[in-house]
Amino acid sequence: MTQERLITEYAHDMLGVFGQPALVLVRGSGSRVTDAEGRTYLDLLGGIAVNALGHAHPAWVRAVSEQAAQLAHVSNFFTTPQQVGLAQRLLGYLGAQDGRVFFCNSGTEANEAAYKLARRYGNVRGKGTILALEHGFHGRTLGALALTHKPAYREPFEPLPAGIKHIPATIEALEENLSDHVAALIVEPIQGEAGVLPLPEGYLQRARELTRSAGALLMVDEVQTGMGRTGRWFAHSRELTGQELPDVITLAKGLGGGFPIGAVLTVGPDAGQTLEAGMHGTTFGGNPLATAAATATLQAIENEGLLEAASQRGTRFRAAIEQVPGVATSRGDGLLIGIVLTDSATEQGNPLAPAFVIAARSAGFIINAPDARTVRIAPALTITDQELAEFTAEFPIILAQARKL
Numbered sequence: 385m386t387q388e389r390l391i392t393e394y395a396h397d398m399l400g401v402f403g404q405p406a407l408v409l410v411r412g413s414g415s416r417v418t419d420a421e422g423r424t425y426l427d428l429l430g431g432i433a434v435n436a437l438g439h440a441h442p443a444w445v446r447a448v449s450e451q452a453a454q455l456a457h458v459s460n461f462f463t464t465p466q467q468v469g470l471a472q473r474l475l476g477y478l479g480a481q482d483g484r485v486f487f488c489n490s491g492t493e494a495n496e497a498a499y500k501l502a503r504r505y506g507n508v509r510g511k512g513t514i515l516a517l518e519h520g521f522h523g524r525t526l527g528a529l530a531l532t533h534k535p536a537y538r539e540p541f542e543p544l545p546a547g548i549k550h551i552p553a554t555i556e557a558l559e560e561n562l563s564d565h566v567a568a569l570i571v572e573p574i575q576g577e578a579g580v581l582p583l584p585e586g587y588l589q590r591a592r593e594l595t596r597s598a599g600a601l602l603m604v605d606e607v608q609t610g611m612g613r614t615g616r617w618f619a620h621s622r623e624l625t626g627q628e629l630p631d632v633i634t635l636a637k638g639l640g641g642g643f644p645i646g647a648v649l650t651v652g653p654d655a656g657q658t659l660e661a662g663m664h665g666t667t668f669g670g671n672p673l674a675t676a677a678a679t680a681t682l683q684a685i686e687n688e689g690l691l692e693a694a695s696q697r698g699t700r701f702r703a704a705i706e707q708v709p710g711v712a713t714s715r716g717d718g719l720l721i722g723i724v725l726t727d728s729a730t731e732q733g734n735p736l737a738p739a740f741v742i743a744a745r746s747a748g749f750i751i752n753a754p755d756a757r758t759v760r761i762a763p764a765l766t767i768t769d770q771e772l773a774e775f776t777a778e779f780p781i782i783l784a785q786a787r788k789l
């Protein structure tokens with residue numbers, strides 16, 4: 385079936401929530417993907433910060449194949465060596481004394497569980513408010529959506545669960561709002577969906593101090609920033625280490641290297657003992673296939689030195705791209721990068737960054753645009769300097785094309 389025909393059939397058969405897909409992709413290897421017509425693209429988006437090892441990494445393929453042949457799913461009436469092993473590995477990376485893990489299947493589910501934990505924590509202590517940030521994104525299920533800020537995502541589904549207050553991502557707003565009525569604060573270290581916006585310097589430190597003195601949980605959504613994306617296992621560790629860990633951390637995306645898996649990590653007895661037996665659950669969460677895929681992903685990140693590589697490649701790429709005419713600046717950390725264009729509109733008055741995405745695709749690059757002026761890349765941590773340099777070299781030509789759209 386041709387690519388065009390498949391896209392027409394997609395429009396007929398699929399719920400239209402994702403709009404029209406740009407391409408029909410049929411295979412991938414490393415940072416290259418191939419469409420149904422045999423055209424190859426450099427994948428700079430990595431399935432939106434998911435494919436940490438790129439496509440078809442041999443260690444990941446081996447782990448998934450071997451685990452599928454051995455034991456794929458058992459339900460949470462049972463545990464498996466893969467599940468316990470992954471939990472211990474994650475707590476080891478975090479350096480948490482008395483840490484606990486809950487596995488699920490996606491980012492929104494991880495935040496849903498964190499939200500329930502915060503609500504329960506507050507209910508027991510008579511604290512009714514949960515603070516979340518303006519421009520924050522935490523997922524699409526109703527609880528996570530209530531934590532999410534964007535009105536266009538929220539309004540069609542109101543009323544949403546109550547008790548959440550969105551505050552500006554400033555230290556002043558934090559100081560103003562973190563009262564004893566607050567059960568929890570949830571933040572992303574870098575707001576990826578909002579345009580790769582890092583928290584202000586010192587924000588997490590101050591949030592840790594204030595949540596601690598108010599008896600509130602500090603919850604960090606590392607769904608997009610976690611598992612090496614920023615050159616560290618956790619983006620929050622840029623500011624918080626040792627005794628200063630968050631109380632709750634949510635993970636998904638890169639954790640499984642392409643296999644669906646999410647996780648909630650808790651630190652200390654308050655967060656770790658809030659949800660009692662029977663208060664939360666999931667059928668698939670932490671099954672041996674998903675946890676084997678995640679373990680293989682994390683082991684390969686270690687074996688191949690990809691934390692260091694993500695950090696260095698990101699720094700070198702940003703230094704180069706910021707020299708390109710038409711680029712105002714760049715934001716982010718490691719290999720989560722927002723490239724900010726000097727202009728926000730094409731010659732026809734259309735938003736420039738989305739036009740850039742289309743022009744980039746025609747030139748053989750997959751990226752996306754979180755807003756009118758910003759293009760985002762979140763490639764595999766295995767991407768090479770040479771592959772990134774291909775994009776830098778082509779950037780002015782793509783931009784010139786985009787301006788005409």
Ligand SMILES: Cc1ncc(COP(=O)(O)O)c(C=O)c1O
Nearest residue numbers: 490491492521522523607608636
């Ligand atoms: C910070 C953050 N939290 C949560 C989510 C939701 O994750 P999922 O799409 O796996 O439900 C996303 C997805 O983009 C995200 O970036």
